[in-house]
Amino acid sequence: MRQRAFQFRTWGGARAGAGRKPRGARAGASHLRRPMHCRHHPLHVTLRARQGLSTLRKHEVFLEVRRALAAGRERFGFRLVHFSVQRDHLHLLAEAADRRALSRGVQGLAIRLARAINRRLRRRGKVFAARYHARALKTPRAVRWALRYVLLNVRKHERDAVPFGFVDSCSSAAWFDGFARPRELVFGARECRAAFRAQAVIAPGAASRSPLASPVVAARTWLLTVGQSRMAPFDVDDAPGAQ
Numbered sequence: 459m460r461q462r463a464f465q466f467r468t469w470g471g472a473r474a475g476a477g478r479k480p481r482g483a484r485a486g487a488s489h490l491r492r493p494m495h496c497r498h499h500p501l502h503v504t505l506r507a508r509q510g511l512s513t514l515r516k517h518e519v520f521l522e523v524r525r526a527l528a529a530g531r532e533r534f535g536f537r538l539v540h541f542s543v544q545r546d547h548l549h550l551l552a553e554a555a556d557r558r559a560l561s562r563g564v565q566g567l568a569i570r571l572a573r574a575i576n577r578r579l580r581r582r583g584k585v586f587a588a589r590y591h592a593r594a595l596k597t598p599r600a601v602r603w604a605l606r607y608v609l610l611n612v613r614k615h616e617r618d619a620v621p622f623g624f625v626d627s628c629s630s631a632a633w634f635d636g637f638a639r640p641r642e643l644v645f646g647a648r649e650c651r652a653a654f655r656a657q658a659v660i661a662p663g664a665a666s667r668s669p670l671a672s673p674v675v676a677a678r679t680w681l682l683t684v685g686q687s688r689m690a691p692f693d694v695d696d697a698p699g700a701q
Contacts, residue, residue, distance in 0.1 A: 497554065499594040499595055500601055501551070502607075504592075505564075506586060508587045511579070522577065526567070526573075527570075530566055530570045532675050533562075534559050536552060536562065536567075538674050541629060542608050542612065553679050560592060568586055597681075598681060601685060605692075612628065625650060632646070638692060
């Protein structure tokens with residue numbers, strides 16, 4: 459009698475390379491149901507543009523993007539606290555009353571952005587590649603690092619795009635008061651705020667036609683107002699790494 463060889467299965471179970479492959483160069487956000495959201499936790503939201511679009515940091519395009527962000531900065535229980543615009547994606551720091559407010563707020567903002575970008579580029583079709591990615595920030599340290607990552611993100615991708623000592627004009631850094639240096643030494647912030655006011659962006663449904671003073675709103679959560687301020691401050695010249 460000959461002993462029979464045991465045949466190992468070659469399918470099923472966890473293994474390297476298993477699962478559906480991403481559509482495109484990188485995987486997008488998961489399509490699983492988003493977890494419940496606590497209103498006390500700020501959020502770091504990322505929107506990625508489709509390949510082939512003009513850079514979003516181009517002056518004419520960015521002006522439309524910032525106008526759209528200002529118009530949708532506070533709707534449906536969603537509040538835009540800070541942002542930065544990069545060549546092919548946007549980083550947002552936001553607050554939301556619950557999961558539904560987050561979904562409606564970001565989707566409404568994405569629609570405004572897509573219409574503004576298409577109008578400026580004279581094109582039609584989708585602007586953003588996939589679902590947005592959102593990460594809840596639950597500790598003062600996480601919020602502080604997210605602020606640093608968002609406001610200084612251009613120094614991660616293009617270190618020479620902004621001179622040392624200057625804020626990134628394609629972000630809301632001009633409206634941030636938490637830098638390590640005195641406000642008078644944060645160069646470019648005053649000019650950025652003045653240029654925004656000169657655009658006379660009008661809030662939707664506003665009773666008066668007065669321009670907005672800021673494209674973002676003041677934070678309300680404890681983590682964004684008090685908690686993160688207890689951490690060590692960061693400077694305007696810092697270059698954040700991958701988060």
